[in-house]
Amino acid sequence: MLKLFSTLLFSLVSIPAFAFINIESLRQIDGKGYLGQTTLQVAGQQGNTDKFTSQASTMGVYRLDVNEWLYTASYQYGTSANVKDTNLGSGHIRHTWNYQEPLAYEAFAQSAFDEFKKLNSQNYAGGNLRFRIYHGEGNRLYAGVGAFYEVEDFEGQDEDAEGVRGNLYISHVARLNETVTSSTVIYYQPKFNDIANYRLRLMTGLDVRMTKSLSLDIDFNLVNDSGLPEGVKQTDIDYLVGFSVKY
Template sequence: MEKVRLSGDSANYFLGSMGLSFNTNNRSINDDGETVSFIGLSANSDFAYISEKHSYLLISEFHYNATSDDPINSSGYGHFRTNFLRKQSVSYELFSQLQYDQGRGMQNRWLVGGGLRFRLKKTEKNSFYAGVGAMYEHEQWNYPGPREDNEQLNIWKSSNYISGRFQVNDHIHLNIISYYQTGYDPEAEYFRHRISGDLNLLVNVTSKLSLNTAVFAGYENRPVVPINKLVYSVTNGIILSF
């Protein structure tokens, strides 16, 4: 989707892609010697409308994991972003997001914000952009373990990113985006920092079908509840474009 909004001077058209990957196995055995089955499902859908002056993006992702020993674990998010005056070297953005992550105890996270988008470099094959902005974020978390209480966080943060698109050849594309978000929590009396990054390697098999490898990593210096500060994921799948 970053490629969609970085390329081309044409206007008034829709673009989209959908991806799906599935994994199941029964290779594990628990302490009682019983077979443990695993099911994993990942799905994503991206849609964009590019008008003469503006662009509108809707990006969503869903993950589902379950074993015969453990309860269902799922996570997902939906992100909507509008880029006003998209062709200018300095443009404007508004965005919103809704997210949840059962495995980490996140009941929900929603945020709204906006900012400026700067075109650093743009050629036919490579593009570099940076963004600076602010957002308001709400989070609700469950504590891990037997505790039944939860924790809420409402905070203003700065939200900044740098992104790049590289066309290695006619069949291989690489997209990278990295975020840095930070804000002062007045109740805890310290800053909360978040660094995250996405890397997507796309290999075109046909004009409509592609193989995709996605790598994500994120770090938070002060999680709302005691969980891992560093999380990562690696996903391989297929993408159908239209």
């Protein structure tokens, strides 16, 4: 069965922080074959404050009986007073083998950059075990545990930062009523040889269905990265309010 889901989102409020896509939201859509989602976010101010931010992202999944292939890509650009202050992007691919419920195996790779975090490139690949903790009517809860090998190239540093990180996550999706659905994903990624070097990522949101094709979306994202170079803030926050059109 073939499904296609596309979203056009114009954000009403946006503080850009990072380009990261919640893949769990797409994975919760039932069905086999191809499912896709494309998002465009735009925010701006003119007058005493001149500010423009835009983000484009796409993701898709091809699902068979026990195999799932997933990809994502995202790019964000912004200016303040006509001076560039946001330039970042990422791409992600993942294969999931649903060997035997409630257990699945995941293999993934990602590449990213963020000019204003002094991150020229970040590349990693790894794997997870994914566990279905609960799958009931209106509620789904998953957990993942694994690791990945990472190589980061920071501006001003002579050598790349390399190492292995743990990758632990928990994902929850709940249908609160006939029109409101919530989703939350938390990632914890400590470095094996330096436990004080970790990343903590929280993504949560509400989807409020207004009509069959129109929804109000409220999203909040937070990332804390203790391993960034000196002078770069460890915590980034991104909150978005907007509309999505599905067809």
